[in-house]
Amino acid sequence: MQECTQAIDSYVVTGLSRYYVPDIADMVGRMYTVHGIQSLFQPAKAITGTAVTVKCPPGDNLGVKKALMAIDPGNILVVDAQGFTEWCLGGFQMLQRAIRERGLAGLIVHGAYRDASEAQAAGFPIYAKANSAWSGPKTGPFEINVPVCCGGVIVHPGDVMCASGDGIAVVPRAYARTILERLNNKPKSVGGQPDMAALQAQDAATEAYIAAIEQAGLLRRMT
CATH class of the missing domain: 1.20.5 (Single alpha-helices involved in coiled-coils or other helix-helix interfaces)
Structure with a gap:
């Protein structure tokens, strides 16, 4: 597991959270606008936070379990399961400790997840390609905090994920402050x-x- 060593200023994340996701998407462009992934329940709950990433074989959630132990408050776990939607990557109960003890802010899965109704009742945002009850294996291998693919966008650890019912935009960590400044200077x-x-x-x-x-x-x- 690699460490994400370049932290982003919290005011940048807070500032981006105040903006409409399509406006952020317009600012970062199509290369950083996710497609094919949406909230598992409606109305969607908007989230903004820094990415912890994990790359898993299709349907295998051993890496997800390990990545949940690396969460810091405000992180969003971004899971690359190669877009496989038959096996899910886990359920809501698996997330509980990371939510309560580590401050997990949300989950975005390039693949399938489940327990949409439980997540909705708890007000916890989960975005995925599909909802599937079919649980897969737990054998690995996996990689944590490496660049991953999420809905056609390469996401690096520490990038800012901005998600809502209107879509998902990825703000690269290196440009997050500049993007926020440009949004702040945009005519209102x-x-x-x-x-x-x-x-x-x-x-x-x-x-x-x-x-x-x-x-x-x-x-x-x-x-």
Whole structure:
């Protein structure tokens, strides 16, 4: 098991948690926007926290059990099970000690999990590709705190995971402070109303872009 040695400032995580996940996704771009993984229950419970990662063979949760022992308060466990959805990676009871004693904030699984109703009743967020009651083997091998794949995105230990019913965005640890600063500097609505001047500027930029690619012969308008 590798140690995640570069901690991120807590104010950065707290700051990112205040933003709408699609706005974060727009800021980090498509390379860091997860696809195919959603909350196991609705309405989803939003979470923001730093990643502890584990890579497991499909359906094998021995590594998950070990990774739960490496949790610090506010961590989100990100499990790469290669997207396999027939066997689940565990149930809610398996998470209880990490939640109560270590401060586990949430679980994101590139694979299947179960016990959605128990997690919902407890208000504990679980995101996965599927819900499956079929429990798999517990033989390993596994790797903890290594880069993993989660919904098409490479997640490194310590990256900030931002998840809600609108999707999941990954903020790379090295750029998290910069992303937060850019979000803070982004024009905001006034009194809950949209910034019409900003929207008009966006429309003008869109028309200019369309005109440019049309002139280059890359677009044909439907009239």
